[in-house]
Structures are given as C-alpha cells and as structure tokens.
Amino acid sequence: MVITEQTLKNKTSLVTGSTSGIGLAIAEELARQGSHVILNGFGEAGPIESLRSKLEEKYNVKVVYHPADMSKAPEISSLMEMADKELSGVDILINNAGIQYVSPVDDFPPEKWDAILAINLSSAFHTIRLALPGMRKKNWGRIVNIASAHGLVASANKSAYVAAKHGILGLTKTVALETATTGITCNAICPGWVLTPLVEKQIADLANREKISHAQAKEKLLREKQPSLEFVKSEHIAQTVLFLCGEAAGQIRGGTINMDGGWLAQ
Numbered sequence: 001m002v003i004t005e006q007t008l009k010n011k012t013s014l015v016t017g018s019t020s021g022i023g024l025a026i027a028e029e030l031a032r033q034g035s036h037v038i039l040n041g042f043g044e045a046g047p048i049e050s051l052r053s054k055l056e057e058k059y060n061v062k063v064v065y066h067p068a069d070m071s072k073a074p075e076i077s078s079l080m081e082m083a084d085k086e087l088s089g090v091d092i093l094i095n096n097a098g099i100q101y102v103s104p105v106d107d108f109p110p111e112k113w114d115a116i117l118a119i120n121l122s123s124a125f126h127t128i129r130l131a132l133p134g135m136r137k138k139n140w141g142r143i144v145n146i147a148s149a150h151g152l153v154a155s156a157n158k159s160a161y162v163a164a165k166h167g168i169l170g171l172t173k174t175v176a177l178e179t180a181t182t183g184i185t186c187n188a189i190c191p192g193w194v195l196t197p198l199v200e201k202q203i204a205d206l207a208n209r210e211k212i213s214h215a216q217a218k219e220k221l222l223r224e225k226q227p228s229l230e231f232v233k234s235e236h237i238a239q240t241v242l243f244l245c246g247e248a249a250g251q252i253r254g255g256t257i258n259m260d261g262g263w264l265a266q
C-alpha cells in the first residue's frame with residue numbers, strides 16, 4: 001500500500017487498552033499517520049501478534065506490544081521503560097484502558113471499586129508522570145485522556161466509573177496547567193455510547209434483566225441518554241485524537257471534547 005501523507009512520522013504513540021474497541025481504532029489511525037505505536041491491553045497472544053504485525057506491515061511503522069496490567073503501577077513502569085529503551089520515549093500518550101461495573105453503591109464490591117479507580121484513573125497518573133520528563137526534553141507532547149460523558153454527569157449504579165471519569169477530567173486540567181508554557185498539551189475526549197465490547201456487555205445484561213431482545217435493549221440504551229439514537233463511531237474518536245495531535249490544536253489545553261450524540265446537551 002502506498003502511504004501518501006503521514007503527519008506523525010517518527011513520533012511514538014502509546015495507546016493503553018488498544019487490543020479492542022476505541023483504543024484499537026486510535027492505535028490504527030496513529031499508525032496510519034506514520035507514528036510508531038505501542039499496543040497494550042488484554043487478549044490472546046495469537047490475535048494480538050497478528051494485529052501487531054498487520055499494523056506494522058500496512059503502515060510501515062514500528063509496532064510493539066506490551067502486556068502491562070494497567071491496574072499495577074510496577075507493570076506500568078516496565079511499559080514506560082520499554083518505550084524509552086526501544087522507541088525513544090512516548091510522544092503521544094492516549095490513556096484509554098478502562099472497565100465498567102454496574103451496581104448500586106451499597107452493593108458495589110469494594111474490589112471492583114478499587115479496580116475501576118486503578119485502571120480508569122490511577123493508570124493515567126502513572127503514564128503521565130513517567131512520560132512527561134521525556135516530553136519536556138523534546139518540548140513536544142500530546143496527552144489525550146479518553147474520559148466519558150460520565151466524566152461530566154452521572155448515571156445511577158455506576159459510582160466507581162463516574163468517580164474515576166470525573167477524576168480524570170480533574171487530572172487533565174491539572175496537567176494542562178502544569179505544561180501550559182510548553183509544547184505539551186493535555187486534553188480529554190468524552191464519548192457517549194460507542195458500540196464496543198464494553199457496551200455490548202451492558203446491552204446483553206439489559207436484555208437479560210428486562211427479558212427483551214438484543215435490538216430492543218440497544219434501542220433502550222440509546223433512548224435513555226443519547227438523543228441522536230446513534231452510536232458514536234470509534235473511528236470518529238480516532239479522528240478527534242488526530243486533530244488534538246496537530247498543530248492547530250496547540251492551544252487547546254485542559255479541554256474536553258464531547259462526542260456524545262447530544263447526551264450532554266440535555
């Protein structure tokens with residue numbers, strides 16, 4: 001394949017949780033633009049290796065995979081060390097790994113609370129604190145945190161997720177202030193419903209709970225929150241990431257971009 005224009009040539013991007021869903025679409029778009037990519041996330045070794053080699057060959061960039069469990073600080077350190085050693089550090093950091101668990105707060109298992117806070121929030125603190133020194137040396141960097149509409153408003157039964165996503169918007173603004181006079185920016189994207197495995201599970205649970213079809217559950221989920229009645233596409237989130245990586249976005253600092261089919265307009 002002939003690649004005509006690659007705007008991120010020779011940059012290195014780390015996308016956490018990029019073996020599936022939104023992270024995978026972002027990783028592919030960054031590779032398409034010429035960035036070397038570090039993949040991360042869970043999954044079977046075979047399909048992950050196929051994905052890694054496919055991206056490498058298709059876009060003529062270096063693609064490596066690191067299996068760090070983003071709930072574990074020492075594993076995050078080893079991921080960031082590998083980025084320094086093998087790819088001269090992380091220029092573009094996409095904090096995307098995330099999980100969900102749905103339950104009323106009085107029944108919420110404390111271990112699920114801890115896991116969600118660790119993966120959806122603390123992991124970004126660790127990647128950011130470890131990536132920033134290298135970005136400061138180059139006086140260039142892009143940090144994009146994949147938050148959620150739940151970073152700005154709540155829904156019942158999602159206490160940990162809502163707390164973590166509100167938290168990551170606070171972290172985004174703080175990092176943006178601490179880097180405000182540099183070439184490093186830090187912003188967040190707040191998607192509404194995106195049809196990924198994370199949401200498919202919620203659709204299946206809703207269908208089971210209410211004894212309705214999969215199609216009915218899908219529609220119910222959208223009707224409840226998302227006025228467009230359409231899912232946001234992962235590829236469109238990847239395009240927004242790309243925009244935030246560009247020069248024109250250099251003075252977007254500490255911002256949140258909502259991509260939610262009107263969820264937050266209500």
Ligand code: NAD
Pocket residue numbers: 016017018019020021022023040041042043068069070071096097098099119120146147148149190191192193194195196197198199
């Ligand atoms: P997904 O389940 O398709 O992908 C999640 C990714 O994170 C996978 O690659 C998974 O392996 C990885 N992951 C999970 N736990 C991990 C861990 N401990 N260590 C390393 N990797 C881990 O989900 P998605 O919908 O693509 O979600 C991606 C991000 O987008 C999440 O932060 C999520 O909160 C956010 N988000 C999703 C939606 C949506 O509707 N799908 C909406 C708003 C925000």
